[in-house]
Amino acid sequence: MTARLSPLYLRVQLLNEVQYRANFLLRLVHSLLALGTALVTLALVFGQVDRLNGWDAHQLLVLMGVYTAVNGFAQMLVLPNALALLSDIEEGTLDLVLLKPVDAQLVVSLRATQVWQGLDILTGAGTIVTGLVLSGGVRPLALLGFLVALGCGGALVYSFLMSVTISAFWFVKLDNVGELFSGVFQAARWPVGIYPGWLRVVLSFLVPVGFAVTVPAEVLTSRPAGTDLIVMILLSAAALAATRVLWQRGLRRYSGASA
């Protein structure tokens, strides 16, 4: 059911959005400007040093690509849906979703896509490939590990944002969630190892940006990721389950359209 519905939902929104082609061009310009800024920043850093926290320029380019792609995924799919859910909880209009005969968590996670934000996933992928070619290719096993890590990273970002949003069932007013996420997620532009101890813990377990971006990039550039990948698989499974439980408890608190 989920497998059949998800592509349908996304397809409807894609069809809706391709009507507005000028938006595509605008998004393209934004995407390229962001990429340019990231490249200039990298050039500034590596104009001063050869390695940053053990990462060379090409490996850090791969990491920037992973950041761009994961952020694109969050901005395209997770954040807009979280914001839509937030306003539904605030205004009591979630009834319209709950009345549908399919799983409500599926619907609230897929109904409000910002299709053109997906362009960042493409520029990210392009950046990753460029970084890999420059640093001399990739082993097939590393590629496989990367895809697993990336999937887990996506699951962690989804769980984090959705859990924060679902807490609106208790707190109701949670303005600035989007700004807060976009702000904090910027930390993932750099390998998490660069941050001092207390911040690294926050960025790994509280706000899982370290796992979502650094670990996939480590696996892909064949840097020793150690047991990180296994921890990550367990962590993302736990996060998805916790989000599910939180959603069900939150629904019980939901009192419907007061209007």
Added chain:
Amino acid sequence: MTAVDAAVRRARALGAFYAAAGRQSITQRFTYRASNYLFMVGMLTEPVIYLIVWSAIARARGGSVDGYTPGSLAAYYLVWTLVRSMNVVYAPAGFEHRITTGRMSGRLLLPVHPIHYDLAGFGGAKLVWILQWLPVGAVLTLLFHPVLRPTVAGVAVFVVAIWGAFVLRSLFLWLLGLVTFWTTRASALFELYLVLELLLSGRLVPVTLLPGWMRDAADWFPFKWTFGFPIDALVVPQSTRELLGGLGAQALWIGCGSLLVAVVWRRALRRYTGVGG
């Protein structure tokens, strides 16, 4: 004589207007203290990241990068957070909202130039922000150990320069916003402007750490006078002459900005057709 009298009376009326509108804005801002803090905390990630990256570079180069040590970098990005708050002004994208909802029409009926409303409103809010910044600055000091030994002249210039920065950035972003009178799809242009500003203002990294050609490019834009200059007044030891020269450059750019706003505003008005309202 009567012309002078009239000018004095107009200036006095404008002063009274700023005092009243500023006070109103202070009261409003004060009501939303919690929301102010959320905004501030979201804003803090950016300088903390820059600080950590450039401190790592300084350490990798044996303790300093182009004269900046981790301690002075911490001072730079700490002062950055206050200067950034002063740099929050009416966003160009706001004009799109004003035009598409027809709110601009109401503003045009008022007896003073609409830019004064934005300047007074945001200016008043700054006073609340500065107050609220103090505990944030204290926490950052405890966390990152900045090394800051400002001179008396530096502090005096800083206090003036942050307000100069506010007016300067307000003028140029207002000017950019006026583009929406010609097209309502100007967001790519805004983005380009902000990227240039990020790179050349001292926001991403102190201007002295930029490569030569980028430093040269920075001389042609107003950006560094709104960001790098106020910060450096406090962080980098400079002669009084250099400091006053900086204030002069700010004043010059404010003059340019005011002139441009006056000219473009008149042309933009001719293009204006209110929507909705």
